[in-house]
Amino acid sequence: MLTQTSEYALRAMVYLARKGAGTFAGVKEIAAATGVPMNYLAKILQQLARTGVLKSQKGFGGGFRPARPLAEICLYEIVDPLENVSKFKECVLGQRLCNDEVACPLHDAWKRISNEYLGSLRNTTLQDVADFRVTHAPEEKPQTHADPRSTESRKGRKPKSGNGFPDIFRSNVRDLG
Amino acid sequence: MLTQTSEYALRAMVYLARKGAGTFAGVKEIAAATGVPMNYLAKILQQLARTGVLKSQKGFGGGFRPARPLAEICLYEIVDPLENVSKFKECVLGQRLCNDEVACPLHDAWKRISNEYLGSLRNTTLQDVADFRVTHAPEEKPQTHADPRSTESRKGRKPKSGNGFPDIFRSNVRDLG
DNA sequence: ATAATATAGGATGCGCGGGTCTGATTTAGC
DNA sequence: GCTAAATCAGACCCGCGCATCCTATATTAT
Numbered sequence: 001m002l003t004q005t006s007e008y009a010l011r012a013m014v015y016l017a018r019k020g021a022g023t024f025a026g027v028k029e030i031a032a033a034t035g036v037p038m039n040y041l042a043k044i045l046q047q048l049a050r051t052g053v054l055k056s057q058k059g060f061g062g063g064f065r066p067a068r069p070l071a072e073i074c075l076y077e078i079v080d081p082l083e084n085v086s087k088f089k090e091c092v093l094g095q096r097l098c099n100d101e102v103a104c105p106l107h108d109a110w111k112r113i114s115n116e117y118l119g120s121l122r123n124t125t126l127q128d129v130a131d132f133r134v135t136h137a138p139e140e141k142p143q144t145h146a147d148p149r150s151t152e153s154r155k156g157r158k159p160k161s162g163n164g165f166p167d168i169f170r171s172n173v174r175d176l177g
Numbered sequence: 178m179l180t181q182t183s184e185y186a187l188r189a190m191v192y193l194a195r196k197g198a199g200t201f202a203g204v205k206e207i208a209a210a211t212g213v214p215m216n217y218l219a220k221i222l223q224q225l226a227r228t229g230v231l232k233s234q235k236g237f238g239g240g241f242r243p244a245r246p247l248a249e250i251c252l253y254e255i256v257d258p259l260e261n262v263s264k265f266k267e268c269v270l271g272q273r274l275c276n277d278e279v280a281c282p283l284h285d286a287w288k289r290i291s292n293e294y295l296g297s298l299r300n301t302t303l304q305d306v307a308d309f310r311v312t313h314a315p316e317e318k319p320q321t322h323a324d325p326r327s328t329e330s331r332k333g334r335k336p337k338s339g340n341g342f343p344d345i346f347r348s349n350v351r352d353l354g
Numbered sequence: 355a356t357a358a359t360a361t362a363g364g365a366t367g368c369g370c371g372g373g374t375c376t377g378a379t380t381t382a383g384c
Numbered sequence: 385g386c387t388a389a390a391t392c393a394g395a396c397c398c399g400c401g402c403a404t405c406c407t408a409t410a411t412t413a414t
Contacts, residue, residue, distance in 0.1 A: 001264045004403065007271050014270060014282070026359065035271075039405050046361065058360045059412025075283075087178045093191060094184050094212075105191070105309040106252075109297040113290060120286040132282040181371060203391065217372050223393065236380025237390045 003083045008036045009044050013053070013078050017070050017126040024063030044082075051081045070130055076121035085121075088114045180260045185213045186221050190230070190255050194247050194303040201240030221259070228258045247307055253298035262298075265291045 002010070011034040016025060027045060031038035045064050049056040055067040066073060079085060091098035091107070098104045179187070188211040193202060204222060208215035222241050226233040232244040243250060256262060268275035268284070275281045 001267075002269060007269065008403095010270055024359095028359090037404065040403060042360080043362095043404090049360090056360065057412085058358095058410075060358050061413060062359050062411085064360090090178075092179060092184065093187055105306040106297065106301065109293075109301070113294050113297065116286075116293065117290050120283065120290065124283065124286070129282040185371095201391095205391090214372060216374075219392075220372090220394095226392085233392060234380080235378080235390090235392045237382060239380070239391050241392090 002079065005044060006079045006082045008034070008041060009048060009078050009082055010075065011036055012041060012045060012064075013048070013066070013073075013075075013126060014129050016054075016064065016066055017130040020130065022065055024057050024061065024065050026063040030064070047082065048078065051077075053078055066126065069127075071125050071127035073126045074122050075124045075126075075129075076118065079121060085118070088117060179256060182221060183256045183259045185211075185218060186225060186255055186259055187252065188213055189218060189222060189241075190225070190243070190250075190252075190303060191306050193231075193241065193243055194307040197307065199242060201234050201238065201242050203240040207241070224259065225255065228254075230255055243303065246304075248302050248304035250303045251299050252301045252303075252306075253295065256298060262295070265294060 012030050015030055015034050019025060027038055027042045030036070030045070031041045034041075036044075045054060045056070048054040049064065049067075053067055053073050054064045056062070056064050076085070091104055092110045093104045093106060095104045098107055100107075189207050192207055192211050196202060204215060204219045207213070207222070208218045211218075213221075222231060222233070225231040226241065226244075230244055230250055231241045233239070233241050253262070268281055269287045270281045270283060272281045275284055277284075
């Protein structure tokens with residue numbers, strides 16, 4: 001899964017994408033809307049500005065906005081500089097020799113997963129996210145989540161539920177109906 | 178991807194699975210065979226013994242061996258207590274509301290990935306790993322890895338290649354030909 | 355000038371990866 | 385049965401990066 005930092009970055013970018021227009025949004029506004037800790041968010045936004053996905057503007061009325069058209073910014077581009085995404089391409093078992101010819105027992109499965117994961121991040125652009133309808137009828141077969149013998153509640157490591165920030169896909173969605 | 182700790186655990190379990198028989202293998206032996214730092218490996222093995230996938234034996238001739246038949250130990254069971262696997266089941270964007278009806282833009286893709294990942298870990302047993310042939314002819318179409326605009330070499334964070342430990346799927350494989 | 359805002363940097367807490375040392379327990383050898 | 389060696393078990397310690405907070409400083413609109 002993604003790092004906390006990456007998740008925050010995505011939340012912010014998604015907020016900006018759905019907010020639309022070319023106006024600048026300040027850290028305070030984005031933090032309030034996404035529930036990301038403001039001070040930390042500031043640092044993340046700076047990084048995103050440095051890597052070129054955000055344009056920043058100092059001073060009164062300044063803030064951040066996507067640096068390029070939404071359709072030209074994929075999620076991979078946002079996440080990649082913030083963490084070591086490429087680890088997904090290495091052998092799960094750490095074998096030196098692990099390719100299509102000489103493979104570890106998990107190679108094939110892992111390659112499928114890795115391809116699908118990286119592919120999703122690369123193929124999804126901010127435009128897709130902005131266009132996304134919040135409530136969509138379940139057309140495809142209700143493919144229930146795998147439930148590997150009740151993983152939760154075994155080691156309550158900081159439960160994230162009920163953090164009380166507004167869901168960005170519920171609020172701030174105006175012109176989709 | 179997996180934690181370093183989980184990868185170490187898998188390496189050790191795979192080694193024990195392929196070693197076969199009911200004899201005990203000491204930390205020193207496993208560490209030498211898998212290239213995992215011995216002191217740290219000792220800790221991991223203790224945990225695995227506590228969670229019930231390994232049986233430990235103190236004293237001369239002691240060590241560790243799988244606690245149950247290989248076919249009854251899946252990889253998920255090994256990895257789960259060592260890290261927060263369940264994070265894969267949460268919304269990538271941290272939305273409170275994210276299910277099949279009200280979903281975030283990445284929900285479907287993420288669910289596919291999550292299912293495949295957790296499924297692989299749950300469906301693969303140590304027996305499968307032990308039976309696995311090292312070199313297998315590429316029957317399926319040579320499904321090349323996705324290459325998201327040359328991720329490597331952008332930030333050389335501790336290259337893992339060339340660590341010089343013996344590949345466990347190459348050595349210690351005796352009766353598979 | 356003032357207020358609002360981004361930018362830069364340091365300080366802190368925590369968990370993971372990794373190491374060291376001391377016990378506790380079992381077996382081998384006498 | 386005693387002792388010594390082998391081995392697991394557990395405690396403590398450290399470095400590092402992530403996540404977080406705070407305080408300046410630079411920039412800009414009014």
